[in-house]
Amino acid sequence: MSLIPFRTKRSTGMEPSSLATMGDFRNEMNRLLEGFLNRPLTGPSWFEAGEPGQWMPAIDLSESGTEIHVRAELPGIDPKDVDVSVSEDRLVISGEKKSATEKTTDGWKHRESHYGSFSRAIPLPEAVDPAKVTARYDKGVLTVELKKSPTSTSRKVPVLTS
Amino acid sequence: MVSTFHPAAQSSATPQPDRSIEPSPPTAAAPCLVYQPNVDVCDCGAEVMLVADMPGAKADSMSVSFEDGVLAVFAQVPQRPLQGRQIGQEYGIGDYRRSFRLGEGFDASQISAEYRRGVLTIHVPRLAAVRPRKIEVRSA
Numbered sequence: 001m002s003l004i005p006f007r008t009k010r011s012t013g014m015e016p017s018s019l020a021t022m023g024d025f026r027n028e029m030n031r032l033l034e035g036f037l038n039r040p041l042t043g044p045s046w047f048e049a050g051e052p053g054q055w056m057p058a059i060d061l062s063e064s065g066t067e068i069h070v071r072a073e074l075p076g077i078d079p080k081d082v083d084v085s086v087s088e089d090r091l092v093i094s095g096e097k098k099s100a101t102e103k104t105t106d107g108w109k110h111r112e113s114h115y116g117s118f119s120r121a122i123p124l125p126e127a128v129d130p131a132k133v134t135a136r137y138d139k140g141v142l143t144v145e146l147k148k149s150p151t152s153t154s155r156k157v158p159v160l161t162s
Numbered sequence: 163m164v165s166t167f168h169p170a171a172q173s174s175a176t177p178q179p180d181r182s183i184e185p186s187p188p189t190a191a192a193p194c195l196v197y198q199p200n201v202d203v204c205d206c207g208a209e210v211m212l213v214a215d216m217p218g219a220k221a222d223s224m225s226v227s228f229e230d231g232v233l234a235v236f237a238q239v240p241q242r243p244l245q246g247r248q249i250g251q252e253y254g255i256g257d258y259r260r261s262f263r264l265g266e267g268f269d270a271s272q273i274s275a276e277y278r279r280g281v282l283t284i285h286v287p288r289l290a291a292v293r294p295r296k297i298e299v300r301s302a
Contacts, residue, residue, distance in 0.1 A: 027198070058253040064246025071242070073253055075215040075280035107207065112200035113215050125249060140217030140280015 027112075055114035057093065057142075059122060068124055068146040075140035076113070084135045084144060088127045091144060094119035127151070195256030199235070199282075203262070207294050209287040210268070216258045217280035218242075224277060226284055228270045233286060234261040267292040 060071040072093055074082065082095040096117045124146065132147035202213040216224075216237050223238035237258045268286050275284040 059250065060248075060252065061250040062245050062248045067246070069245045073217045073280075075217040076213075077279060107205045108202065109205050110201070110203040113202050113213065137279075139219065139221070140215070 055097075055116065055118050056120050057118060059093075059120060061122065061125075063125055063148075066148050068126065068128060068148065070122060070144040070146070072120070072142040072144075073140065074137070074142050077137075077140070079137040082135075082137065082142060084133070084142075086128065086130045086133050086146065088130065088149065089124050091122045091124055091128075091146065092119065093122070093142065093144070195254050196259045197254070197256050198260045199258045201260060201262075207288075209285050210264060212262065212284040212286070214258070214260070214282045214284070215280065216277070216282050218255070219258060219277070219280070219282075221277045224275075224282065226273065226275045226282075228264075228268070228273055228286070231265045231268075232261050232263050233273075233284070235259070235282065235284070237282070 057072040057074050059073075060069075062069045070091060070093075074095075074097070077095060077097050081098065082093065085092045085094075094117070097115050099115045127149040128146040129149045133144065135142060135144045137143075199214040199216045201215075204211040204213075212233070212235075214235060216239075218239045219237035220240055225234075225236045227234045235258065239255055239257055241255055264286060267289050269289050272287045273284065275282060277283075
């Protein structure tokens with residue numbers, strides 16, 4: 001009789017179900033790290049959370065001479081359910097992602113997508129003209145083009161010498 | 163980093179993500195990243211349905227294959243033109259690749275897939291012989 005208990009196969013925690021859980025955990029960590037590492041460490045604080053419990057679409061923000069470009073990943077959303085509003089210095093993208101397969105309530109084995117309402121406020125690096133904004137939704141990506149306000153367009157200032 | 167363990171037993175009908183996928187080798191022309199799309203999996207009895215978020219993918223570049231019980235999905239995402247100065251970037255642009263070990267008992271010839279609004283929905287029907295059947299109980 002052995003005094004050292006043998007670890008049975010079941011007690012090793014290597015059943016398929018627990019491995020699947022480990023895989024989920026690894027995926028979740030990858031996603032968290034990816035989001036964290038891709039986030040800008042400097043610059044304006046344009047990462048603003050919505051209401052608790054809401055999800056937020058991932059966003060890209062860039063600017064050229066007279067324009068600001070915003071892209072948001074919104075897969076599976078009816079464009080009618082997306083609301084884009086602009087004030088001088090802020091763009092708000094909100095809406096709701098409805099599950100296209102709501103009828104199938106049973107049988108979901110694995111869920112990774114986000115559903116429900118979302119809201120994202122993006123402080124803009126410069127004032128824009130709210131009348132000159134275009135938004136287009138294509139293949140699950142929302143692209144918003146904003147024209148900078150002429151009054152705020154940066155001007156090169158010559159340095160005079162005495 | 164590629165892990166090679168397989169969570170699902172070969173005989174298991176429950177779909178599990180296949181962890182043995184390898185990122186596609188970068189091409190000489192444009193080395194690109196490969197992402198795993200977020201996927202919902204539904205075991206709907208007569209079929210298994212997979213709903214994959216793949217925003218920005220080129221519809222004509224998509225491929226769905228089913229071999230040895232493994233369903234593999236791949237899609238290219240065109241590189242976006244850089245417009246001026248990047249201020250913030252929360253998502254990278256790269257191709258989508260993921261595979262799932264579904265096991266046996268599926269009718270590969272009847273697999274269908276549609277891409278709409280950045281979401282790829284794949285229907286994998288079970289063979290009629292292995293579909294769950296409701297048996298009527300008759301009273302005497």
